[in-house]
Amino acid sequence: MNTVNNTAANEAAPDSAYGTHDEIASRNGTLDVLLNRRSIRAFTDEPVNAQDVDAIEAAAQRAATSQFYNAWSAIRITDEDLKKKLAEVARQPYVATAPLLYVFIADQHRNYRIAEAKGVAESDITYGTSFMLAQAQNDAVLALHAMETAAESLGLGGVILGSLLNNIDELIELLHLPEHTFPVLGLALGHPAQQPQLKPRMPRELQFFDNAYPSDDETPDVLAQFKDFDATVREYYDLRDASKPVAGFTDQIAQGATSDAPLKKALHSHEVKQGFAD
Numbered sequence: 484m485n486t487v488n489n490t491a492a493n494e495a496a497p498d499s500a501y502g503t504h505d506e507i508a509s510r511n512g513t514l515d516v517l518l519n520r521r522s523i524r525a526f527t528d529e530p531v532n533a534q535d536v537d538a539i540e541a542a543a544q545r546a547a548t549s550q551f552y553n554a555w556s557a558i559r560i561t562d563e564d565l566k567k568k569l570a571e572v573a574r575q576p577y578v579a580t581a582p583l584l585y586v587f588i589a590d591q592h593r594n595y596r597i598a599e600a601k602g603v604a605e606s607d608i609t610y611g612t613s614f615m616l617a618q619a620q621n622d623a624v625l626a627l628h629a630m631e632t633a634a635e636s637l638g639l640g641g642v643i644l645g646s647l648l649n650n651i652d653e654l655i656e657l658l659h660l661p662e663h664t665f666p667v668l669g670l671a672l673g674h675p676a677q678q679p680q681l682k683p684r685m686p687r688e689l690q691f692f693d694n695a696y697p698s699d700d701e702t703p704d705v706l707a708q709f710k711d712f713d714a715t716v717r718e719y720y721d722l723r724d725a726s727k728p729v730a731g732f733t734d735q736i737a738q739g740a741t742s743d744a745p746l747k748k749a750l751h752s753h754e755v756k757q758g759f760a761d
């Protein structure tokens with residue numbers, strides 16, 4: 484079992500009636516992998532062997548897919564120059580150091596072509612609607628997560644890369660993405676060269692509700708609910724690098740609220756450019 488540095492996770496997850504984090508993880512291999520997952524951003528030079536690549540791609544393909552549309556594709560980035568260009572798009576140098584790099588794509592292009600080839604009138608095809616894009620994004624994320632989990636089960640580590648969307652136009656151009664496709668997320672994988680502490684998660688009652696979303700009236704002071712979690716998050720970052728104190732959870736959320744990430748404002752226009760409309 485993977486028991487590295489789980490102190491914070493145990494402290495942050497006191498809400499289980501059935502045991503500590505490590506006790507739950509030790510129930511079986513799947514729970515061990517899922518409960519000990521963490522983002523890995525540093526990799527050794529060791530390549531990922533072909534058998535492992537084969538296994539994680541097979542796992543991605545087994546993920547559930549809405550209405551059996553199989554509306555996702557993944558692009559393997561094997562060209563080192565392209566990898567470097569993507570690292571620049573992401574503004575994250577470690578992207579270029581990942582032995583394996585995939586970009587997952589919401590893909591209704593394939594289905595659109597099939598429908599056309601079957602003689603469906605273009606005006607009747609709905610694969611280019613925003614609803615179908617959302618469905619394709621769901622498919623892509625599920626496949627990516629299955630791949631990430633499979634990779635971790637083989638002792639690999641990795642990180643999901645939303646940062647590739649820092650420059651959507653360039654990403655679309657670099658990967659030659661056709662109409663009715665849209666980049667969703669990257670996944671960088673390799674043999675871990677770090678074993679970071681598990682990042683805490685909020686108390687379960689703040690994220691799981693029974694039957695309905697609770698009324699705000701029940702919790703007039705939203706920040707009070709997060710007081711202990713804020714302290715736990717600050718402690719987590721302090722343990723990683725005490726010289727760089729980091730804001731607690733609620734401060735991070737407040738900072739994120741005014742983030743000027745291009746995605747927040749421009750996503751819709753990129754979707755329209757890729758042929759997805761209402």
Ligand SMILES: Cc1cc2nc3c(=O)[nH]c(=O)nc-3n(C[C@H](O)[C@H](O)[C@H](O)COP(=O)(O)O)c2cc1C
Binds near residue numbers: 523575643646682
């Ligand atoms: C949709 C999504 C996009 C992400 N994008 C990035 C990214 O671009 N760069 C990065 O370093 N981490 C990225 N992450 C990783 C998150 O920062 C990380 O999952 C989160 O901080 C929790 O940490 P943990 O995964 O170690 O538990 C992303 C995660 C998700 C789910």
